[in-house]
Amino acid sequence: MDSNESRLRYLMDRCLSKQETLAERNELYSYFLETKEDDNLSEELLNAFYKEKEIVDVAPEKQEQILSAIKSLESPRPSVTPMYWKWTSIAAVFIAVLVSIFWKVTQEEVTSKIKFVAKKEIVNDSLTEPYPKVISDHTPAKDVAILELADGQKFELEKLKLRESIENKGVIIERSGEDTLRVYAASNNSRFTKQIHTIKTPRGGTFKIVLNDGTIVHLNSDSKLSFPAVFDTNERRVSFEGEAYFDVARDSSRQFVVSSHIGFKNQEIRVYGTAFNLSAYPDDENIKTTLVEGSVKIKELLAGSEVLLKPSELAVLDENGLAMGIANLEMDLAWRNNLFYFENVPFEAVLRQIGRWYDVDIVYENEFQTNPLWGQMSRRKKLSEVLEILEKTSQLKFEIRGKEVRVMK
Known part of the structure; x- marks a missing residue:
């Protein structure tokens, strides 16, 4: 390793641990202004991130940005050329390392004008914010749901007090919990037990619901579960639309059946006791x-086709029929965490989730x-914060106007 490489690695380590001096930071910037350092720079950026190091002294939001950059480098991207991936990787790491500066510039500047931006930041560190003014903002999803009984009566569940119960027909x-509902029959009168009720998350x-048999269903946003207060003696049947995580109570004498019908796509899941995630949104x-x-x-x-899944496998039903594959549990269960x-997810699908x-x-x-998106971020952020991050990973601009998010090139 020559002296330049050694010095560059030292500066990278200092910046990543937030121990750099102003002179060291400016020296690191100077590397980005010299084309002859491109090869050394790309190698040292990647080495710095693969090197194990403590990041506990980095602010939580910075940790998330850095970890997202690392995650984006872990898996191969067979659909892109080596040269494109090389510079995509460098840009991602560069953004994470210099996050306090470069998260103030637009995606066009980051991807195509890195050297110019670096010079501009050194000369003038009081640049104005280029993002659209936020006319309104939105907070993350909350524990809210509506229970609609078979007779049409509706209950806003967030208005029920903890441990409060209501008997209705x-x-x-x-x-039973901050985000948990239990619905069951007061008696074995089949007039009531056979009726179908629906819980909807807007x-x-x-929200989370505990069914009569002990099965727990965690509902994601914009989901609907229909169920009886008491299951039949021969099977436990529900219907579902949206996304949910099912933790099915084991009952060897009665199968648990989940039916989903989206357009021409119609399927049933049959289990005795298991845990799975089901995504069945009408607009997917x-x-x-x-x-x-x-x-x-x-x-x-x-x-009439069937598949039998084992743990860490998935089944996808689309216009071509039913197919099996290897699941990406980290991605498919991310909403529960x-x-x-996102790993190679179309940008339009990303925005549907955000909506x-x-x-x-x-x-x-x-x-x-737009290119597919790779990366992760917290669902606890406000909408404006999420859109600001997306602006830096795309060539898009976003503007919040009431309940609309306008997307512009």
Whole structure:
């Protein structure tokens, strides 16, 4: 290793640990202004991030940005050329290292004018904010849901006090936890037990329900679960639309059946006791079932095809039929860990998730093409913070206007 490489590595380590002096920071900037240092710079940036180091002294929001950059480098991207991926990697790491400066510039400047931006920041460190003025903002999804009983009566569940229960025509509704509902029959009168009730989470809402058999269903935003107060003696059947994590109580004598019908896509999941994630939104292109533990049998009802899943496998039902694959549990279960997590996800699909989570409508000002998105970020951020991050990873601009997010090239 020559002296220049050694010095560059030293400066990178100092910056990543937030121990650099002003002179060292300016010296590091100077490397980005010299084209002859490109090869050394790219190598040292990647080496610095693969090197194990403590980041506990970095502010939480900076940790998340750095970890997102690292995550984006872990998996191969077969769809891009080596040269493109090389510079994409360098740009991602560069943004994370110099986050306090470069998160003030637009994506066009970051990707195509890195050297110019670095020089501009050294000369003038009081640049104005280029992002659109936030006319309004939106907070992350909250624990809100509506229970609609078979007779049409509706209850806003967030208004129920903790441990409060209500009896309505033989059905007991109890808020057993901050985000948890229990619904069960007050008696075995089949007049009430056979009735089908529905819990709905709006866009911008999540909730959890404990069914009569002990099965727990965690509902993501904009989801709907229909169920009886008491299950039949031969099977436990529910219908579902949206996204949810099912933790099915084991009952060897009665299968638990989840039916989902989206357009021409119609499937049933049959289990005795297991845990799986089901995504079946009407505006998505497919129904995806991700198995976490146990086993599930999935049947496509129109063609009659079936698959049996093992843990860490998934089934996707689209216009081509039912197919199996290896699941990406980290991505498919990210919403349960309050994360947005994307690996090669189309930008439009990313914005659909954001629209559901923050209860906003996505409005496209014009047509454009974008690259798929890689990375992760917290779902606990405000909408404006999430959009600000997306602006830095795309060539798009966002503007919040009431319940609309306008997307511009």
